[in-house]
Every structure is written in C-alpha cells, then in structure tokens.
Amino acid sequence: MRHPIRTLAPVTAALAAGLLLAGCGGVEPLPEVTQGARPTTETPAAATSALTLGGPGTACVLPVSFGVAEKWTPKAVEDPENPEFAALTRQGPATVRCEVDAKPAGHVGFLRVWTAGKGPARTALEGFVKAEQNTSAVTYKESGSGAGPVTEVTYTVFNKVMEESKEERAFAVSTPKGTVIVHLGGLDTAEHRAMIPAYELARSTLKAL
Template sequence: MIRRTTALAALTLTLAAGCARATPEQATSSSPTASPVVAGPPWYDDVAPATAATTVGPKGSACTLSMTFSVPAKWKVEAVKGGAEFTIGPAVPVCEIDAKPAGHIGFLRVWQITGATPLNPQDTVDKYLAVFTGPKEQQYRRTKAGPLDAFEATWTEDGERKRAFLVTTPSGTLMVTLGGLDTEEFEAMLPAYQLVKASADLPA
C-alpha cells in the first residue's frame, strides 16, 4: 500500500505552490494535428519501445483497469488507494508505475478522467495542466495507442519535458502520464512510455 505522505509527495513532484492556466500566447500552437513521425523533441518518435516484461490492467494484475498495456522489467506497479485525495483537475490517479527500481527517478501514472460533463481530450489536458505553475509549449496531436485511437500531449513544466496520452474505453477515459526529475530522466524513461503506448489495448 502506498503511504499517503509518500504518494502525495510523489504526485506533486512537479506541482508548484501557485496555479496558472495556459496563456493565449502559450496556446498558439496547441491545436491538435495529425500524427507525422517526428524525431527528437518534442515527440521523440524515433525512440523505440522498451522490452515488455509485465502486463498491467487485466484482472489479477497489480492494477485492474479498463485498458491493458505492458511495462518494462523492474518498474514497480501499484494501485493508488484513495486516489480521489490526489485528484488533479479532472484526473484521479488509479495506478502508479515507479521507475526507481529500474534506476530512474520518475513515474508513469494512469488517471481516470472524471466529471459530470464529458470533456474533449484537449480540455481534459488543459484542466489538468491548469493546476501547475507555468506549463508551456503545449502541443497536441491525434495518434494511436496500440490499435486504439488516442490523443497525445507534450509540454514543459519548469523547463522539463512531460508527456501524456488519452484513450476512451467502455468504462471512460484513461490518461497515462510520464514525468521525471529532469529532462535527462524523462528521456531515459521514454522507452517505457513508448512501450505502454504501443501495447495499449482493451481487455480481452
């Protein structure tokens, strides 16, 4: 079980004291585009997925989700208990995948998107980012997560690159985020993110 103080500290690794929404200047290039292959920042499409070791999502796995995917060896998968306490915007954390046992400082997280009114994917990401101080350089695109239609976002927070993708499942929208201590850690963990994205699917 995740200790609440530890979980809260982890979930707020990049959360600053203030709140800020994207300014019009920051959002000038925020309209989602098609999905060309883009090497290097900000999309890093040239980064190959890591080798799969553990399947997340099916019943009996560490996190039972409405989507399945694979993660690399040594990444620690744990369901988030009492996730509503750590809600960020419309996103409630339901699964945390810690890179520390694999030698990196950062997390992949799965969030259940909530709200009385269904949000489109860009609104979802924008409301999530609004809680953080100074997200900028947001870019969005339509893409694929495995065979599933997906919406992907990349942005910087205090100069550090972040990443997320969203998919719609029969049980609602899920968002997967990647964040690390710094850009070096983020780039080192990208193969794991690419694996999650490439292996995503609905449960059999």
C-alpha cells in the same frame, strides 16, 4: 492508520517529481538509485515488456491494459477519492489510480495512470494539463492505438524551487468506462527522456478492456 500517500524522495526530488503517492505505512526514504542512461544524440533503445498491467489480477485494475517495462514496479494508489488528499490525487478532471515506479530500473520518476469521466480524450487531457502550474510549450497530436484514437501532449513545467524547466508528456484515450490518461514526469528533463521508451511501450501496447 493507513496512509494513502508517502514521501517518494528527499524534498528536492519530491518537488521535482510532483505527486507524492500510494502505498501504506509511514514515510520511507528513497532507496539508493543508480542513475539511468542520460539523453544523448542517439535514440533510446526500445523498452522490453516484463508484464501487462490493467487486467483483473494485476496490480492496478484499469479500463485499459498495457505493457510495463522491465524492472518498473506498478502499484495501485490507495484511497484516491479521499478528499483529504485531493491536492495530490486529483489534477483537473482526473484522479490518479496507479503509479509505475522507475527506481528499480535506475531512474527517478513514475508512469502514472489517471482516470476521468466519460467524454472526448482531448477534453480531459486539456483539463489535466491546464490544472498543472507553470506549463509552456504545450503541443497536442492525435494518433491511434489498440484501444482507439489517442490524444497525446508534450509540454514543459517550470519548477520555481529548482529554477529550471523540465519536460513532461501524457496520452489519453476514451473508453466506455471513462477516459484514461497515462502521464510520464521525471526528476528532470534528462531523467524524463531516459524513461521515454517505457512510456512508448505503454502507448504502443495499449488495449481496451
């Protein structure tokens, strides 16, 4: 039997990371990860693109394409429409389609791509954030991209198990095929901030297909 969801890490990391997604086979242990650069007062270096994701023949066929940072590994989420796994594959109006794993780059986290129905990007993104529990400090802003106007959000999520808050962010763009949301989480705020260059690379190279 194929399983569309796998455990990403030990319980503590799994709870902090959020969704447990994608792949086939049984439960796999988290590979040993060399911790990435921790946040400092300096701005993290810009990420270098290793490949373009989203077009035909790529790991995830999407309504948009964007650059993927070096060593980050993309993989399509299998059977995301299966109602049995709706609690993990759906968030508000959006369904997860693809995850880009940061572990090979030395971080604990994912860049995940979600799709929603046609409509304003802001509306879909607001519904996505409202479906997340224990959020605060939610801030939206508008910008542009190669795929058109983009709505971006930054916010914090309080994890009751770990008794701490962590930063998260996402951007959304409307396309003729529906709204696309690209979300960056992370094990904790330190990991999240260290992975921002990969997120910024995706946003700055975004193109409609």
